[in-house]
Structures are given as structure tokens and as C-alpha cells.
Amino acid sequence: MKITVTVNGEAFAREVEPRLLLVHLLRDELGLTGTHWGCDTSNCGACAVWLDGVPVKSCTVLAVMADGKEVRTVEGLERDGVLDPVQQGFSECHGLQCGFCTPGMMMVSRWLLDRVPDPSEGEIREALSGQICRCTGYENIVRSVRWAADHPAGNEVTS
């Protein structure tokens, strides 16, 4: 099938098998390997991206379902060479170790902060409850999101 998907503001037209997963379109066809694959069953959230502004788990979305839609991935968090405060927060607060869950975590965190700019710890934990991290015990991830909430313009000097 022929599909056109806008990813991080750039339109891509591709001929794809109907069964191709969105995560594989992004990673294998478009070379955007920042989105990871972790479980096949929508449990871990390593593959979370935005589809028309809403986080989805791209391992259980078919690429054809993204036809005519806008996808935002971790590669689209940085704008004009400036890191998103969420990206800065994860680095400032040691919100990542192996880095494998990090892109999905950050995509959901950005989505949360766009809706709830000043979230409580409970709201952060609930928003991230579909994202599994095996390294951090979540503590510093929660703090990273809080850091981003406290620094809506980020740091003046990006890392």
C-alpha cells in the first residue's frame, strides 16, 4: 500500500506491506532508530511516539494506520538545535541509565507537560505508568519530569 506519513514535520511517501508496524517503518524504512522496540505487547512503552499529537505504542500500530497523519518521535523533540526541557531534565536528574526506555519516557513526559504544566508526583507517575524502565526505579525519571516542569524554557546553556 502507498502511504504518506509526516514525521517530525517532514513528509515521507512509502510503499509498504499492510502488516508493517509503525515502529518498523520508523526504524527500518526511515532510519529513525531513536524509537526502540521492547516487548510486542504494548506493555513496555519503549516504542512510544506521538500520532496526531497523542502518544501511541508504535509496536501495535500498523504503518498504514499512520497514513495522512503526523508522527513525532524523539528525534523531533529538539527544536532548532535547542533541547526540549524534558531532554535536559533527564540528563540533569540522571533520569536514564541504559537509555533504552528514555525516548518513550520523554515523548510521554512532553505530552503530559503540554497538558499539565505543573504536575504532581502522582500525576507524573500515572502518566508514565505504561512505560517500563528496568534501570532507574523511576525515582529520577519523576524528578526529571519535575525539573522540566520547573524549567519550562530549559537551561540557557544546552548540554
Place this chain on the structure above:
Amino acid sequence: MTVHETTGTQDRHHGFGRVPRKEDARFIRGKGNYVDDIKLPGMLYGAVLRSPHAHARLVSVDTTAAEAHPQVKAVITGETLAGLDLAWMPTLSGDVQAVLATDKVRFQGQEVAFVVAENHYAARDALELIDVDYEALPPVVDARRALDEDVPVIRDDLEGRTGNHIFDWEAGDAAHAERVFAESDVVVAQDVLYPRVHPAPLETCGIVADMDKVTGKLTVHTTTQAPHAHRTVYALVAGLPEHKIRVVSPDIGGGFGNKVGIYPGYVCAIVGSIVTGRPVKWMEDRSENLMTTSFARDYHMRGEIAATRDGRIRGIRVKVLADHGAFNGTAQPTKFPAGFFHVFTGSYDIEAAHCAVTGVYTNKAPGGVAYACSFRITEAAYLVERLIDMLALELDADPAELRLRNLVRPEQFPYSTATGWEYDSGDYPRTLRHAMDIAGYDKLRAEQAERRREGTGSLMGIGISFFTEAVGAGPRKHMDILGLGMADGAELRVHPTGKAVLRISVQTQGQGHETTFAQIVAHELGLPVDDVEVVHGDTDQTPFGLGTYGSRSTPVSGAATAVVARKVKERARIVAGAMLEASPDDLEWSPGRWSVRGDPGTGVSMQEIAMAAHGSVELPEGVEGHLDATTVYNPPNLTYPFGAYIAVVEVDPGTGKVSVRRFVAVDDCGVRINPMIVEGQVHGGLADGVGMALMQVMAFDEDGNHLGASFMDYLLPTSMECPSWELGETVTPSPHHPLGAKGVGESATVGSPAAIVNAVVDALRPYGVRHADMPLTPANVWRVIQGRPFRTDLAIP
């Protein structure tokens, strides 16, 4: 949460302290380079056909239809591999494991065939086209039945094998323990199961194998925690010359022990690349990861503890039935088939101890030492901490007081245990008291008493765990894996402009080596951390060493780094002497500078020394130019980090649901190089403890079907089950580590499950519950209290 700042240097630029991680810049941009991100020109994709049976005879494997698939490039079976003498490979425990089955399948998910195709969808399609004829055999699922006479022999491939027994192993003095038990006032005994679990790193295991037929060089990019050991094993298994093998471990999405071993898929991908002449990628899916790669634990323990009536612990002994699965593939030092389980006397001064461990085969996946266990210390720490709580219940003693009464005292270090360990340093009572202070232990007990008097609603439980770890394997004369001694190399070069490159044998799966190891060099040489680049995870670029697991990076490779930096510093002293026209003996060091003693103004900086070392300054006779050094560090002993953990839980008696309300963790891992990273390591291990104590388990039905083969069935803790961790620290330096540091990566995984289980059992005390096995899921907790009335006499002592 509370963080008690570490004492010592907090300099962000010249050494130890909370230096932000160098690794983060790529990860937060989605620019990591994991194995599955690697795409080589002409790369093909592999997929493994796996057995649906736990035990079956392999009658035939028909690959005709798969080979006819237009996008399939090769189909490899056990027969193909047998022709290359590669159907079996050695395990890390001196057993053999089938790469692809030739005679029988011995666990559900075992590898039967390997397809190489143009893309992974086609490879998966082709698996469906392979026709395998199995003749089902009765499986041995329950380890407790594995030694019965009427069960099938799983390993009939091994000559002369008449049963499923693998080994018997003992430590301690059985006769002495018998005497002490016979004369003790109180003996408490309990069957304790540490269930089979899986480390489940978020990234599954995989490889990109690339055999260059022209140069004869094999390059593998693979998820390995031990690249050098893998290179040697590939050389020994496949007969490839070792200098023509390059193992690259790029960014790794978590290891936790899951990525120590060599899996059949790796060997198949290498063969696939040799056969097709093209690079072959193979990545597991999640079910493959959970069903077939290294599990952990599966220890059936019978523990006994003996004490005087007034609470002095005198003896501990344990019998273990160890389920090793279908192939004995545990990863541990050769001399220790039960790993370091014999550290089960824990943190206590106990005169008599004995353990006897029996390993058996079952029709389950191989493995056994994985998941941040420090070679079975997880099981040992859990056992002793459960027994202490049961003893406290028996003696009607406070579990904290009972521990304080029996902990090894500070003046007893170095302390020799009844099973042969020499603990290097510690002040255990101080650490436990610190944890009790942070938790507000007395207030918590008062709250609990008050709520028990009220007798309604949620049940409050308080659980303590005090653990001692033995990490940093290890001294070469005692410790090797497959004959490879557990020493690690380091190489350090300082370039002419004073910028340094450190090459280490260990690699990171998230532990932050690129930062921590740069900090060690910066600390030793007085260089900015940013001026030190750490090279790791590539056997062509780094010195030999055994890799990152068992919390050994800082104890072994961190020590190697300190030693090699000190060698460079001494070389710099000679160069500085030549520059200053002074005897090197007359120079003194201040961070980053050598100067004439008493005249700091005349000194030369490391940067100036580096340029001079590469320049034309005349050096003393016999002194070579340049500024570099190498070393191999053979640790004199393990390091013994320890900690005191306190969990507070709430149990809903109506549903059995457990909530972790608070968790206090005071760790003592000696000197902390980067406290931020240490705390992160502890946080992660605590979450593991919540997972194992409350939800994670690899269960099987009676046919050997795996019941936890996806994240829908194998539950992992999320942000909702984890509390906000409350950390504290004490610092007792290791006397033999050059930096005074100890390992910490696994401490929290080792120490935390017991605290949570002890807390849940404490919550259930009014029901007369003395013990409950993990995982304490709502259903399991609910079952434990059925038929047991809430007894006011137990609730209000």
C-alpha cells in the same frame, strides 16, 4: 526523598562527585547505537524456529518449503551444524548445550532451526514453512521430582547418564553445625523458595554477525556484558583464529546478567554469515528472551537457624535443591557450582554454618545466574534474612534488636566467616541504626501497634533486611570462568596536549562507565573529567578482561584504572624532574602538577609534562618517552558492600494487595566515585526487589509450558508500584581497593526482596503467618490468610 550527601570531594571537574554523565548527550537525542540500530550493507535477517514441547524426540525436520521461499537465503538445522561440528557448544559451567537440536528438544522454546532471509518479516514467514515431526516425551518440570527413579533422563546425550543429577556441593563444617544445633535452645526451620525469575532487560538479546571472507575477519556487534570472554569462546568453539575475531558491544539496553552468556542464536547468526557471505542480524523477540535466555534463582531451600533463648545466633545450615534447567549453563567462577551462595551466614557473627547444594536438570531453559544476583548472593541474603525474622517471631524479639545483637562488630574486621569468606570492612550497627533513624523505626512500630489495636482496615507491616555482598570477582587463583582468570586490564595514554584516552576491558549497560572511569583518571591525574575519553566495549580497541557483571566493574576495572593512572603519574614525575632539572625524588604532587618540594611556584602541569614527554626534553637513561601505561589488576580479595533496608507495606486483607508505602535504603559501598550514579544503581535494584517480592515469576504448567512468556504475564514493576525511595549512606572504605571503593550495582537487588517479604509477613502476623513465598501477588497473599482468623492475641503482644 532524603539523600545524605557523601563526604569527600564534590568537584564536578577534577574527580569524584556528582558529575553529569557523558553518555546522556546521545541517549536523550535518540542517537544511541544499540545492536538493533546497526544496519550493514547487504545485511540479512535471521529468525529461530523453536520447540513447542518441553521434552520431545526430534523425528524429522523438513526445510524444503522454507528453502523455496523467494526471500530466504539459508536454512540451518541441527544436522547442518553437526556437519560443521557446531551442533553443541560449551556452557559457562563446563556442560554442553545444543545450538540447534539434533536428538531431542529439552525445554519449550529450544532452538530447532535458523532461517536467514532478506528481511525479518520474510524470515518469520519462512519459520512457518518448516515442518518438524516431534515425538512427545513426558517432561520433568518440578525440580523436587527430578531425582525420582521413575522420571525420564533429560540428558541422555551425555554418556553414562542415568539420572538428572548434576552436582553436589558443600561449604562449612557439617559436624560442627550438627553439634551446635544439638546444644542450642531454639531451632527454627523453614522451607523457602526463591522462585525462578528473569532479568528482562528492556532491550532483548541479539547480534549482527559479519564474516569478511576476503580478510577472514569476523566482526560481531552483540549484546554482551563480556566481549573479551565471548571472543575467546567463539575462537574455542568455532575454531576461528582469535585475532581474526572482533566483538563489539555497542550501547546495551540493560544487562542485569542476561547478556553474560552466549546464546544459540548468536552462533547461528555467525554460521549464517559464513554460509551466505553477508552480514546477518538476529534479534530476539520478547517471548524468546523470556522463555529461552538466562533465567535466575530457582532455589528450593530448607533453612535452619539455631540460637540461645536470649537471642544469640549460634548456627545456620541449609539444604538447597537447585533447578538448573535442561543444560547447566550458569555463569559463575568454576570452583563454585552454587556461585557464592555460601555467603549465607550474612552479616552476622555465627560460629557454625553448613550448606549442601544439589543441582538438577529439568525440562526448562538453561541459565541460573543472572539478574543482578552477585553469583547467588541474592538467594543467600534472602534466606538468612527470612530466618532471622522467623527467629525473632519465635523469641518474641524485635527484629531490629535481634539483628543488632548479632551483627558482626566493627572491631572484628577483617572478619572470617564460618564458610570461608574474609569480609574486608564494615560498621554494620552504625548502618542499621542510620536506616532506623531515617525510617523513624520506633514511631513506625508505635503506629503499627496502635492500628493493630484498632484491628480494622489495611494491615501495616515493617520489614528489615541487612545484607552483605561479596563482589568484584576475583582473585585469579580462586576465580576463573572457563579457565579465564578474572583479572582485568587497563591502558591509559595521555596525548601531547594533555588529553587522555583510557581503554578498559569492562563495558557499560547503563552503569555510566564513560563518566565514572573518566572521573577516576581525572581524580588521579588532576585532569578535567572532560579531558578523559573512555574507550570500552570493543575487543580490537581494549585490553583483555572478563566484563561487567557481578558488580565487578569498580572493584576490578576501577582499581585497574586507578593503578594505571598512578603509573602514568609516576612517569610524569620523571619527565617533570627532567624539565625542572631536579631529582624526581625531590618533587611533590598537587592535583595536576609536579613541583619542586617547598617551591610550588616552579611546578609544571600535566599538560606541560605531556607535551615534554612527546617532545625533545632529555630523559634519564632507560626512561622511554611519551606518557602512557598499561596494567592488569588481579584483586587480592572481593569487596564486601553492605546495607540496611527497611520497608513499610500496607496489605489489604480483603484483596491481598500489597502496597509499598515507604522504602529506606542505607548502602555502604565504600568510597563513592559518583554518588549520583551510585544512587541510580540503588534505585534500580530496589525496583527489582519490588518486582521479585510482589509480582515477577517464571511459572510453568505440568507439561512444561511457560506461563510468563510476555510482559502481559511476566509482570514488571512500573512507576505506580514503586514508592519514592529514601536513601541514606555510610562510608566504610575497602582497605584493599586502591580507591577504597566497593561494587554497588547489585546491592539493592540482593538486599531488597527480603525487606519487602519480611514486611508483608509482619503485616500478616495477626493471622499467625510465619512465612510466605514470593511472589506475594494479591492472590498469593489472599490464599495465605484464608482459614486463619485475625487473632487479637497475636495482633497485640
